[in-house]
Amino acid sequence: MYKRWEPKKDRFSARNLLRWLKKAKTWQLVLLLVLVGFIAATFLRLNNIGMIQKRDAVLAADKKLDNASTKKELTELQSYVSSHMNSDMGKGIILQSTYQRDYDAAVASAADSHNSNSDLYQKASIDCRARFHGGTASFRNDYVTCVANAVSELPPNQQSANLPHLENYHYNFASPLISPDLAGFFVLIGLILTLFILLRLIMLYSLRFIIKRRAKVL
Numbered sequence: 001m002y003k004r005w006e007p008k009k010d011r012f013s014a015r016n017l018l019r020w021l022k023k024a025k026t027w028q029l030v031l032l033l034v035l036v037g038f039i040a041a042t043f044l045r046l047n048n049i050g051m052i053q054k055r056d057a058v059l060a061a062d063k064k065l066d067n068a069s070t071k072k073e074l075t076e077l078q079s080y081v082s083s084h085m086n087s088d089m090g091k092g093i094i095l096q097s098t099y100q101r102d103y104d105a106a107v108a109s110a111a112d113s114h115n116s117n118s119d120l121y122q123k124a125s126i127d128c129r130a131r132f133h134g135g136t137a138s139f140r141n142d143y144v145t146c147v148a149n150a151v152s153e154l155p156p157n158q159q160s161a162n163l164p165h166l167e168n169y170h171y172n173f174a175s176p177l178i179s180p181d182l183a184g185f186f187v188l189i190g191l192i193l194t195l196f197i198l199l200r201l202i203m204l205y206s207l208r209f210i211i212k213r214r215a216k217v218l
Contacts, residue, residue: 029197036190043183044086051087051175054080058171062095070095074171081173085184092172096139102164103147109162121163124150140166 054077061069081087103125111118128146132138144166151163178184 026197026201029193029200033190033193033197036186036193040183040186040190043181043186047084047086047175047179047181047183050084051077051081051089055089055093058093058095062097065097065101067098070098077171078173081175083176083179084181085176085179085187087175089172089175091136092170094136094139094166095169095171096136099144099164099166099169106163121151140170 054073058070058073058077061073081089107118107121107125110121124147128143128150131146132143147163148166176184178188
């Protein structure tokens with residue numbers, strides 16, 4: 001006759017919560033995390049490959065000395081990198097052919113204006129090219145630095161040739177930490193799953209500890 005006054009069972013008791021957490025096995029969650037991680041790594045790799053392809057397209061247009069095409073490819077590269085994670089360009093790219101064309105044009109202009117140092121600019125270009133071993137790093141560190149050092153040896157009032165500055169031909173774009181694409185989606189899922197596994201383990205051990213404490217008290 002007193003059953004209707006008995007308190008309802010607590011559905012969210014420590015034992016019930018522990019039983020609910022045990023429904024999903026840790027090894028199952030870890031296996032799912034490994035699968036998600038593999039998929040995320042695949043899409044991250046594809047993002048990086050996409051950046052390389054667009055970077056190569058810029059360099060190809062640069063070699064053709066096609067300003068319009070180079071600008072178009074640069075715009076596409078910037079748009080891609082800024083919207084895809086893991087598409088970082090490292091130290092960036094240098095439009096080597098465009099720089100060399102503008103340098104040669106500046107030297108030729110100095111010669112036409114009877115600049116007394118035009119021969120020095122030409123000689124510096126030829127001598128420094130011998131130090132160029134290929135690649136962006138060598139172009140910047142060996143060739144361009146060599147030319148700059150040769151010109152800097154002249155008195156300031158004699159450095160009259162309008163030589164191009166390397167920073168105007170250097171481009172680098174930053175990729176986002178998380179991007180709204182498949183790579184970003186699976187990375188986010190992986191982070192959430194990792195957090196869930198950690199919280200689940202903490203809760204499991206905490207609930208077991210609480211249950212054991214209560215059993216000892218009773």
